């Protein structure tokens with residue numbers, strides 16, 4: 001059966017689909033934090049379907065709700081009401097602070113950020129969008145141009161997304177500015193501004209990207225995470241300089257992940273986002289927290305990642321863990337921003353807010369509460385972080401161990417990061433097991449290298 005699957009995969013599935021394993025796993029079943037293959041081997045799932053299976057595979061309560069709803073009503077389109085949508089909207093809004101009370105239901109994180117971009121532009125009447133290099137916000141043309149993680153950066157076909165990409169890298173902080181109006185001349189002007197701002201440490205170059213138009217890339221060597229955490233004031237100064245350049249005057253929105261996920265669990269200096277939000281708002285832009293990975297209690301100490309920074313965004317985008325693996329996403333914003341969008345376009349989509357997704361989403365929220373999964377993320381997260389951090393003393397190859405709750409990154413020297421993000425039902429014995437497996441893998445690696 002396995003060879004047949006590989007054969008079909010090669011013939012009929014997208015060659016762009018990547019797998020992390022030389023021999024991809026053929027999975028058959030899941031139960032809570034465990035996955036099973038056809039041979040009956042059991043795997044502790046420490047990535048939960050890209051940080052998505054929030055409460056556990058085939059969680060019995062979520063399954064029961066899904067089965068009940070499946071026998072009742074699947075789809076009505078957003079033009080007809082059904083109680084599942086309204087119940088869900090009420091439940092979700094109760095988890096967000098004022099004035100974040102208006103909910104748009106859609107199907108994926110990319111759609112959520114696309115919609116947030118439209119909202120930011122409609123509300124601010126500006127066009128430019130700012131995000132960080134290393135940020136990942138989706139795979140649609142607009143969100144791809146907003147993302148800048150090595151693998152995804154150059155894959156944008158010409159003529160899609162924003163015309164130009166403007167990127168400044170200051171250690172971990174890399175800023176992108178997207179605009180339909182950037183000219184080569186404007187970029188040169190920026191390059192000069194940045195050379196002056198960063199002095200000798202900076203090398204500023206303009207890159208002509210084949211597929212993206214002009215890109216300004218500011219490169220300095222990658223630092224260790226410790227450097228970045230002491231760098232708040234410097235970050236703020238550099239952020240200010242960025243905003244003061246001629247190309248960034250009309251800011252529509254600023255997109256940020258409270259912790260960068262795809263880029264390898266990268267955290268910002270404490271207090272930096274608060275100041276960044278203020279600076280963006282002074283220039284008329286709105287602030288968007290991309291909670292696609294960090295939301296729904298995963299970070300343990302708070303339900304939303306933005307709360308860990310003490311900021312209040314104007315728009316929050318969420319997906320992945322929202323429905324434990326069922327396609328669903330949401331954008332939550334203020335009544336004012338929601339009105340601005342409604343004035344400029346009639347927004348709807350076919351599947352958004354469908355009865356299945358909403359019923360499952362409600363069950364997920366109930367399970368997180370009933371089973372204290374946010375508290376569990378906090379407790380097991382700290383326990384596991386300390387255990388992994390200990391391995392740093394044992395293995396030179398581990399450069400850094402960081403993260404919050406059940407979003408942990410282990411940076412291997414040579415710029416690779418292991419990301420650990422199990423379902424929130426994970427236990428301390430699971431954590432012990434995972435650390436031991438990781439440890440023995442490293443020992444094998446070192447032994448192979450020594451030969």
Ligand code: PMP
Nearest residue numbers: 108109110136137138261292293
């Ligand atoms: N934002 C973040 C922070 C993400 O990690 C992802 C997915 N990895 C997305 C947006 C896009 O979500 P989706 O794949 O559901 O479109």
